[in-house]
Amino acid sequence: MTEYGRGQGSEPWHPDDPLYGDDGWGGQQAEQGRQSPYGGQPQHYPQQPQAQQYGDWGTAEQNGYGGQQYPQYDQQYAPQHQQQPYDTGGWNTGGHPQDPYAAVPQDPYGQQGGTYGGQHSDYYGTPEAYPPPEPPSRRRAEPEPVTDWDPGPDQGEHAFFAGGGDDDDDGYDDEPGDRRRRGGRGGKEKKRRSGCACLVVALVFGGGIAGVGYFGYQFYQDRFGSAPDFAGDGNGQQVTVTIPEGATGAVIGQELKKAGVVKSVDAFTAAQAGNPQGKSIQHGVYTLEKEMSAASAVELMLSPKSRNNLIIAEGWRNTQIYKAIDARLGVKAGTTAKAAKEDWEKLGLPDWATGHENVKDPLEGFLFPSSYGVSKGQKPEDVLKRMVAQATDVYEKLDVEAKAESLGLKDPWQLVTVASLVQAEGTSHDDFRKMAEVIYNRLKPGNTETNGMLEFDSTYNYVRNQSKIDLTLEELRNYDNPYNTYYYKGLPPGPIGNPGEDAIKGALDPTDDGWYYFISLDGKTSKFTKTNAEHQKLVDKFNASRNN
Known part of the structure; x- marks a missing residue:
C-alpha cells in the first residue's frame, strides 16, 4: 500500500547529507555498542532505505523547545535497520515498543502523491530534519535562556492577570525537563511592576464602574424614581413662608424647600398636581412646619389655618385697612394712618391721582383689595406701597x-x-x-x-x-x-x-x-x-x- 505523502521509497543516504559520515549518540550506535562519537573517527552508515517517518515532528528549534533536542525522538527517526511497514491494523508497528506518535496520520500536504496532490516538500521526512548534535569540541556556546518565553495558551492566563507564568517566585519554567533559570531578580521586579499595574487598572476599572453606576442611578432616579420627600406632617417647628403673586408650582416648591418645609421641588409639584385643589394655592404668607411631606404641605396650604396673609376685602375703606395693618405688624394703633398721611406722595400714585381738592385721603381707592403677605418686622409704608402698586397695575390693565x-x-x-x-x-x-x-x-x-x-x-x-x-x-x-x-x-x-x-x-x-x-x-x-x-x-x- 502506498503511504500518505510518500512515493515507492526513500532515496539512499548521500555524502552531502549532514548525517553522512558523522557519529551520533543514538540509533545504531546505541544498539551495537559502538565507540562513543566523542573519541573516535567519524563513522559511516551504510546506505539503506530511509526510515519511514510518521507524524508531524520537526526539530526542537522548530518546535519551540529552546534549542534542546530529545534523544527519545531522535532515536525513533535515526537510521536503523529497516522498519516494518506501516500497519493499518493497530498502533504497534513491527513488534517495536508502542509509540503513541507513530500512528499519527501522514501530513496530507506532504510530497507529491499525497491526498491533495500538493507540491510542497516534506522536510519532516528527510534527514535534514534531524541533524545530530555537534561534538563537544565543535559545539557553539549555548544561547542565553529566553526569559520572556510565553508558555502558550494551554499554560494558563498571562501572569499580568493570573499572577503566575513568567513572574513566578521560583524563577523556573513549569515545563518538565526544562529547568533553566527564568527570572531571578528581574522577574521579581517585573512581578512587582505587574502587580502595581494590575492594581492601577483595577482601580481605574473600579472607579469607572462606580461612576457609571452612580450616574446610572441618578439617571434612573431623574427619569423613573420618586422624588426625595419627607414623611409625616412636620417636626413641630413652625416657619413662615411668603409666596409671591403669580408663583407657579415650581416657584412655590422652591420657596418651601428653601424654608426647609419640603425636601424637594419635584415632590411638591407632584403632590400639587395629584391634589384636585392643588392649583388653587394662592400667593401670600403661610405658616407651615419644617420637614413636612409634600402632600401634607399642599393640604395645609389649602386650609385657612395656614394662611397668614392680610386679606383686604372689596369696598374696604382706608381707615379699616390702616387698623388691619397695625394689628398685623404689631405696632401702635394709628401708626399706619400716620405714615399714610405723611408719606402718601412717596408711595407710587400715578400722576392722574394727585392734585385733587377736598380729598379726605389721597390713598383712598388705591389700597387695592387682595391678599398680602404681611408679618411683623415690616414697615407700614412698605405694605402701603405694595397695595398702591397693585391698584395701579389693575387700572393700567383695564385702561381706565x-x-x-x-x-x-x-x-x-x-x-x-x-x-x-x-x-x-x-x-x-x-x-x-x-x-x-x-x-x-x-x-x-x-x-x-x-x-x-x-x-x-x-x-x-x-x-x-x-x-x-x-x-x-x-x-x-x-x-x-x-x-x-x-x-x-x-x-x-x-x-x-x-x-x-x-x-x-x-x-x-x-x-x-x-x-x-x-x-x-x-x-x-x-x-x-x-x-x-x-x-x-x-x-x-x-x-x-x-x-x-
Whole structure:
C-alpha cells in the first residue's frame, strides 16, 4: 500500500547529507555498542532505505523547545535497520515498543502523491530534519535562556492577570525537563511592576464602574424614581413662608424647600398636581412646619389655618385697612394712618391721582383689595406701597385712563370714584353694571329725575365714618360736606372706598336700560326702576317689612 505523502521509497543516504559520515549518540550506535562519537573517527552508515517517518515532528528549534533536542525522538527517526511497514491494523508497528506518535496520520500536504496532490516538500521526512548534535569540541556556546518565553495558551492566563507564568517566585519554567533559570531578580521586579499595574487598572476599572453606576442611578432616579420627600406632617417647628403673586408650582416648591418645609421641588409639584385643589394655592404668607411631606404641605396650604396673609376685602375703606395693618405688624394703633398721611406722595400714585381738592385721603381707592403677605418686622409704608402698586397695575390693565372720557368723565380719577360708589351700593356684577348706569344717568345735565343730584347714602356714611341704614332725609340734606351727595351735586371729591376689579369693570361697561333708581329690600339684591313713582312703591314696601 502506498503511504500518505510518500512515493515507492526513500532515496539512499548521500555524502552531502549532514548525517553522512558523522557519529551520533543514538540509533545504531546505541544498539551495537559502538565507540562513543566523542573519541573516535567519524563513522559511516551504510546506505539503506530511509526510515519511514510518521507524524508531524520537526526539530526542537522548530518546535519551540529552546534549542534542546530529545534523544527519545531522535532515536525513533535515526537510521536503523529497516522498519516494518506501516500497519493499518493497530498502533504497534513491527513488534517495536508502542509509540503513541507513530500512528499519527501522514501530513496530507506532504510530497507529491499525497491526498491533495500538493507540491510542497516534506522536510519532516528527510534527514535534514534531524541533524545530530555537534561534538563537544565543535559545539557553539549555548544561547542565553529566553526569559520572556510565553508558555502558550494551554499554560494558563498571562501572569499580568493570573499572577503566575513568567513572574513566578521560583524563577523556573513549569515545563518538565526544562529547568533553566527564568527570572531571578528581574522577574521579581517585573512581578512587582505587574502587580502595581494590575492594581492601577483595577482601580481605574473600579472607579469607572462606580461612576457609571452612580450616574446610572441618578439617571434612573431623574427619569423613573420618586422624588426625595419627607414623611409625616412636620417636626413641630413652625416657619413662615411668603409666596409671591403669580408663583407657579415650581416657584412655590422652591420657596418651601428653601424654608426647609419640603425636601424637594419635584415632590411638591407632584403632590400639587395629584391634589384636585392643588392649583388653587394662592400667593401670600403661610405658616407651615419644617420637614413636612409634600402632600401634607399642599393640604395645609389649602386650609385657612395656614394662611397668614392680610386679606383686604372689596369696598374696604382706608381707615379699616390702616387698623388691619397695625394689628398685623404689631405696632401702635394709628401708626399706619400716620405714615399714610405723611408719606402718601412717596408711595407710587400715578400722576392722574394727585392734585385733587377736598380729598379726605389721597390713598383712598388705591389700597387695592387682595391678599398680602404681611408679618411683623415690616414697615407700614412698605405694605402701603405694595397695595398702591397693585391698584395701579389693575387700572393700567383695564385702561381706565383712556376710557374715562368716553363715559362723560373728566379723568380716570372720577372713574375710580364711580367704581367705589358701585362697589359700596351693589352686591353682584349684574348690580354693578346697572348701578353704574344709575350714576351716569343722574350725572347728566338737565335730567328731570334727580336734577344732577346723586343722593347716595354711602357718601354720607363715608364722610361720617359709619355704615348706617336708617338715615332720615333731614340729616342727609342738612349735613354740609363735599362728600355728601345729598348736599352737593355731582360726584364726591374722590373715592369712598377701594373697589375690586369686578366693580371697576362694571363702571367701564354700564347697562343702557334707562335706570335711575334702586333699592335693596333684603340687603342682598337690588331692585332697579326708571321713575320716581316706581321707586316710591318699593320704598313703602321696604318700610312696611321693617315695621312688621
